[in-house]
Amino acid sequence: MASRTQPARGMRDFLPADVRRREYVIRVIKEVYESYGFEPLETPAVENIETLLGKYGEEGNQLIFKILKRGEHERSGEADLALRYDLTVPLARVVAEYQNQLPPFFKRYQIQPVWRADRPARGRFREFYQCDVDVTGSRSMAVEAELCAAASDALERLGFSDFRIRLNHRQTLTAILERAGISVEQHESALVALDKLDKIGVEGVARELAARGISDEAAHRLLGFFEEISGLRGDERANHAILARLSEFIGEHEGGKRGVAELQQILCYAEASGVSSRLELDPNLARGLSYYTGAIMEINVPDLSGSLGGGGRYDNLIGMFLGRDVPACGFSLGLERIIVVMSERGMFPPELDRASVDALVTIWDEASVAEALALARALRQRGLRVDLYPEAHKLGKQFKYAAARGIPFVVVLGPDEKERGEVSVKDMRTGEQRAVRREALAEAIKESLVTF
Amino acid sequence: MASRTQPARGMRDFLPADVRRREYVIRVIKEVYESYGFEPLETPAVENIETLLGKYGEEGNQLIFKILKRGEHERSGEADLALRYDLTVPLARVVAEYQNQLPPFFKRYQIQPVWRADRPARGRFREFYQCDVDVTGSRSMAVEAELCAAASDALERLGFSDFRIRLNHRQTLTAILERAGISVEQHESALVALDKLDKIGVEGVARELAARGISDEAAHRLLGFFEEISGLRGDERANHAILARLSEFIGEHEGGKRGVAELQQILCYAEASGVSSRLELDPNLARGLSYYTGAIMEINVPDLSGSLGGGGRYDNLIGMFLGRDVPACGFSLGLERIIVVMSERGMFPPELDRASVDALVTIWDEASVAEALALARALRQRGLRVDLYPEAHKLGKQFKYAAARGIPFVVVLGPDEKERGEVSVKDMRTGEQRAVRREALAEAIKESLVTF
Structure with a gap:
C-alpha cells in the first residue's frame, strides 16, 4: 500500500511558484533591514528544551514541539530538545553566549521558521516564518523609532499603503490597571479580557471582567477611560491628545509616567524617521508574550483580523541567560500573514508565476541527444537559463511542456536547419518561428528577451 | 541562576559573517541550478513519522529525531512526527501528492536543513543543509549527465578546480558480487566491507569479508577484480578501459549489462555536457542509502575524507508513495562540507567578513538624536545602507564601533558644520575627513564607495 x-x-509544501513568492517577500524585507544596518543571524531549529521552557508563559509551554531522547533513552518517553518557538529567545541566548564577539549594539535580523503546536486556522500554521529585527544594548527610544521605520519601509516596498502601527507601553498599561483599582494579581487576567475590546465591545469586556472577579467599580473606571480614549481617535492630533489624557489618568504613578515620557519620545523620533503618520497610540494594546517590559507595537491592515507583525522592548530577557540585564527591543513581521494579504490583493509581480527559464532545448531524436546537451551548455555559457527536454518525444508534446512552464523560447535542432548550420527558435509569446545561425542563437534570444 | x-x-549558531558565507554559497548554487532550468521547492521540517521510517535502512531509523505527541498524549511517550532526514524522501512524497499539478518532468532544487542524531565530528553536524537537485519522470541518461554538469558548474563557480565525480552503477555492483560468487543475502554486508577499500586496502577488506562469512574464493575473485581495475586508473582513457574490463567480468549478467550500457551512455552525454573530464568510473563506489537503483555518483576533493556531495538514480522510491513507479535521479551537495573546505583554503571573497553597511551616522548629543534620525533616513532614501549609533556616547567610542564593524564612512553632525549647512564625513579606509554640504552627502559617499 x-x-x-x-x-x-x-x-x-511550497511548490515553485509559492517559493518564488516567499523569496520575493523575504528579499525585499532583507534589503530594507540591511539598509538600516542590520546583520543576519541564524540559529538552530532545535534548542535544548530548558532554553525554551518558562519563557512564553503557561500556554506557550503547551505549544512547544518536544523531541524525544534518542537511542536507549527513547523508551523513557522523555524530551531533551524542542523546536524553536520564536526568534527572540534564541537571540537572547546568542547575545549571552557570544557577548565578547558581538558589537556593543547588536543589530540583527533573522528570517527563519518557528514551530507551534497551535490549532491550524486561516493564516495560522504549525510551521511559519518570522522576520525579526532587533537591537540589543541600547535603551534609547531611537531604537523603537528606527524599528518602526524599518518595518514600515519593508511593507511599503512590498506595496502596502494602508497599514497602521499601533503603539502602547507595558508600564502605562500597568499604571492604568492600578489607577482603575485592579490588584496586581488580577492584571494578567484583566488584560486577557481587555484584549478583546475591539472584538466584543465595552459591554462584552465588562461581562468578562466581572466573570474574572474584577469589581464593578474597577471595571467601570477602566472601561470609562478606554471609552474616552476611543472618542479621541480619528483626529490628526489624536496621538498627542491621547497621550495627554493618558498622562492625566495615570497621575503620579512612577512607571506610568516613565511610560508616557517614552511614548512621547518615540512619537518625536518617529517624526524624524518619517514614520509618525503610521503610528497610532492605542492604550489598550497588550500583546501576548510575557517578556515585554516597555513599548509594544503591532501592525494591522483592515482586511486581516490578526496582525502582520509586532514587537516591543524586553529589557530583562537576555538577563535570564546572561545573569545581568541587557536592554533590547525588536520587531517581527509574519511572512505567512503578509503573503496571505498580498495574494488576496494580487500584489505579487506576475512573473513570479512562471519558471525562471529563458529557453527550452528540445530533442529531435535519440541520435541527437548529445547535440542537444552541447547546445544547452553553449547557451548557458552565454548566460541564459536553459532547460533541456530529456526525452525524444513528439515535438508537440515538448512544446506543450514549454508552454505549461511559461518558457518563452523553444529551440529545435531539425535536420534541415542542421545542414545549414542553423537551428529553429520559436517565440512562444508571439508564435513566431525562425531559423537562426547556431552561433548567433544566444544573442538572438537575449535581444528578444529584452525587447519584448 | x-x-x-x-x-x-x-x-x-551562525553569526553575521557565517551567514554571509553560507548565503554566498547558496546564492551561487541556486543561480547555477536555475541556469539548468530547475525550480525551487520547499517542504516542512517536520514530517509524519511513517513518511520517514523504513526509507533509510535500519541505521537511518535510529538517527531520526522523533517528536513527542502533544497535549494529553504527551505522557504516552510516543512520537507521531519526526524531523526531515534528507530532501529526497520529501520530494518523493511531494511528487506523489501533487502529480496533477506538476510538469511531467519535475526539475526541482531544494536547499534546506536536515537533521540526523549522528555523533558530531569535523564537518558532521546534527543540523546541516543539503543542496539537492533532482529530475523526476525520465529514464534518459541525459538526466545523469545534466546533473553532473550542474553540480560541477556550481563547484567551479565557487572556485573549486580539483574535484572529481566518481561514477558507478548499482546494477553493475550487484553483477560483480554475483560473478564473484557472493550470495544475494550477503551483498549488503559485502558492500559495507568493500566501501572501505580506499581506507584499509585489499588485505584489510579481505579480513573483513572473511569475518562477515564470505568465502575465501569469492573474496579472492572480488578483490582480484578490483586490484585489476585500480591498475587501469590514472590514464587518459581510463574510463573506457575500466568499462571494457567491467563488461568482460560481468559477462551475460542481465542487470550488469544494462548497467554497463547506461554508464557508457552517461560518459558519452557527459562529454557533450562538458563534464566528462571530471568523471571517474569507480566500480567499487557503493553509497549508503538503500533507495538507489541505477547510476550513483559521489564528489570528492583531495583534502576532505568525506564527500562534497553525491547522488544517483532511484526509480522505485516515488512508487512507495504513489503506488506506481516514477523514475527519478538526483544530486545533493553538502553545504557544510563545501564551507569547511572553502574556509580552510581561503576561497571566500573578503568583503563577506564585514557588515554590509555603507555609513554610520553618529549622535552628537541628546538634543540632536532626531536630526541624526532624519539624516539617516535621507541617506537611505538615496539608496545607501546606513546604521545609526543609538546613544550620545563620546565620538571616539562611536568611531571605534564603526571600525569594528568595518563600516567605511562615518558621518558627524557637529554644531559648527551644522551652522554652515554641512556635515563632516570620515573615510575610515583612508582616514580622510572632510565637510560636505548636507544635500550632497549621499552622492559624495556613493562616489567614494565606487572609486575606492
Whole structure:
C-alpha cells in the first residue's frame, strides 16, 4: 500500500511558484533591514528544551514541539530538545553566549521558521516564518523609532499603503490597571479580557471582567477611560491628545509616567524617521508574550483580523541567560500573514508565476541527444537559463511542456536547419518561428528577451 | 541562576559573517541550478513519522529525531512526527501528492536543513543543509549527465578546480558480487566491507569479508577484480578501459549489462555536457542509502575524507508513495562540507567578513538624536545602507564601533558644520575627513564607495 502523501497537520509544501513568492517577500524585507544596518543571524531549529521552557508563559509551554531522547533513552518517553518557538529567545541566548564577539549594539535580523503546536486556522500554521529585527544594548527610544521605520519601509516596498502601527507601553498599561483599582494579581487576567475590546465591545469586556472577579467599580473606571480614549481617535492630533489624557489618568504613578515620557519620545523620533503618520497610540494594546517590559507595537491592515507583525522592548530577557540585564527591543513581521494579504490583493509581480527559464532545448531524436546537451551548455555559457527536454518525444508534446512552464523560447535542432548550420527558435509569446545561425542563437534570444 | 547558553549538541549558531558565507554559497548554487532550468521547492521540517521510517535502512531509523505527541498524549511517550532526514524522501512524497499539478518532468532544487542524531565530528553536524537537485519522470541518461554538469558548474563557480565525480552503477555492483560468487543475502554486508577499500586496502577488506562469512574464493575473485581495475586508473582513457574490463567480468549478467550500457551512455552525454573530464568510473563506489537503483555518483576533493556531495538514480522510491513507479535521479551537495573546505583554503571573497553597511551616522548629543534620525533616513532614501549609533556616547567610542564593524564612512553632525549647512564625513579606509554640504552627502559617499 502506498504511504500517506500529505504534509503533516498544519504544515505546508511550497511548490515553485509559492517559493518564488516567499523569496520575493523575504528579499525585499532583507534589503530594507540591511539598509538600516542590520546583520543576519541564524540559529538552530532545535534548542535544548530548558532554553525554551518558562519563557512564553503557561500556554506557550503547551505549544512547544518536544523531541524525544534518542537511542536507549527513547523508551523513557522523555524530551531533551524542542523546536524553536520564536526568534527572540534564541537571540537572547546568542547575545549571552557570544557577548565578547558581538558589537556593543547588536543589530540583527533573522528570517527563519518557528514551530507551534497551535490549532491550524486561516493564516495560522504549525510551521511559519518570522522576520525579526532587533537591537540589543541600547535603551534609547531611537531604537523603537528606527524599528518602526524599518518595518514600515519593508511593507511599503512590498506595496502596502494602508497599514497602521499601533503603539502602547507595558508600564502605562500597568499604571492604568492600578489607577482603575485592579490588584496586581488580577492584571494578567484583566488584560486577557481587555484584549478583546475591539472584538466584543465595552459591554462584552465588562461581562468578562466581572466573570474574572474584577469589581464593578474597577471595571467601570477602566472601561470609562478606554471609552474616552476611543472618542479621541480619528483626529490628526489624536496621538498627542491621547497621550495627554493618558498622562492625566495615570497621575503620579512612577512607571506610568516613565511610560508616557517614552511614548512621547518615540512619537518625536518617529517624526524624524518619517514614520509618525503610521503610528497610532492605542492604550489598550497588550500583546501576548510575557517578556515585554516597555513599548509594544503591532501592525494591522483592515482586511486581516490578526496582525502582520509586532514587537516591543524586553529589557530583562537576555538577563535570564546572561545573569545581568541587557536592554533590547525588536520587531517581527509574519511572512505567512503578509503573503496571505498580498495574494488576496494580487500584489505579487506576475512573473513570479512562471519558471525562471529563458529557453527550452528540445530533442529531435535519440541520435541527437548529445547535440542537444552541447547546445544547452553553449547557451548557458552565454548566460541564459536553459532547460533541456530529456526525452525524444513528439515535438508537440515538448512544446506543450514549454508552454505549461511559461518558457518563452523553444529551440529545435531539425535536420534541415542542421545542414545549414542553423537551428529553429520559436517565440512562444508571439508564435513566431525562425531559423537562426547556431552561433548567433544566444544573442538572438537575449535581444528578444529584452525587447519584448 | 542564568540558563545554559550554548546551542544544542551538534547544532550551531551562525553569526553575521557565517551567514554571509553560507548565503554566498547558496546564492551561487541556486543561480547555477536555475541556469539548468530547475525550480525551487520547499517542504516542512517536520514530517509524519511513517513518511520517514523504513526509507533509510535500519541505521537511518535510529538517527531520526522523533517528536513527542502533544497535549494529553504527551505522557504516552510516543512520537507521531519526526524531523526531515534528507530532501529526497520529501520530494518523493511531494511528487506523489501533487502529480496533477506538476510538469511531467519535475526539475526541482531544494536547499534546506536536515537533521540526523549522528555523533558530531569535523564537518558532521546534527543540523546541516543539503543542496539537492533532482529530475523526476525520465529514464534518459541525459538526466545523469545534466546533473553532473550542474553540480560541477556550481563547484567551479565557487572556485573549486580539483574535484572529481566518481561514477558507478548499482546494477553493475550487484553483477560483480554475483560473478564473484557472493550470495544475494550477503551483498549488503559485502558492500559495507568493500566501501572501505580506499581506507584499509585489499588485505584489510579481505579480513573483513572473511569475518562477515564470505568465502575465501569469492573474496579472492572480488578483490582480484578490483586490484585489476585500480591498475587501469590514472590514464587518459581510463574510463573506457575500466568499462571494457567491467563488461568482460560481468559477462551475460542481465542487470550488469544494462548497467554497463547506461554508464557508457552517461560518459558519452557527459562529454557533450562538458563534464566528462571530471568523471571517474569507480566500480567499487557503493553509497549508503538503500533507495538507489541505477547510476550513483559521489564528489570528492583531495583534502576532505568525506564527500562534497553525491547522488544517483532511484526509480522505485516515488512508487512507495504513489503506488506506481516514477523514475527519478538526483544530486545533493553538502553545504557544510563545501564551507569547511572553502574556509580552510581561503576561497571566500573578503568583503563577506564585514557588515554590509555603507555609513554610520553618529549622535552628537541628546538634543540632536532626531536630526541624526532624519539624516539617516535621507541617506537611505538615496539608496545607501546606513546604521545609526543609538546613544550620545563620546565620538571616539562611536568611531571605534564603526571600525569594528568595518563600516567605511562615518558621518558627524557637529554644531559648527551644522551652522554652515554641512556635515563632516570620515573615510575610515583612508582616514580622510572632510565637510560636505548636507544635500550632497549621499552622492559624495556613493562616489567614494565606487572609486575606492
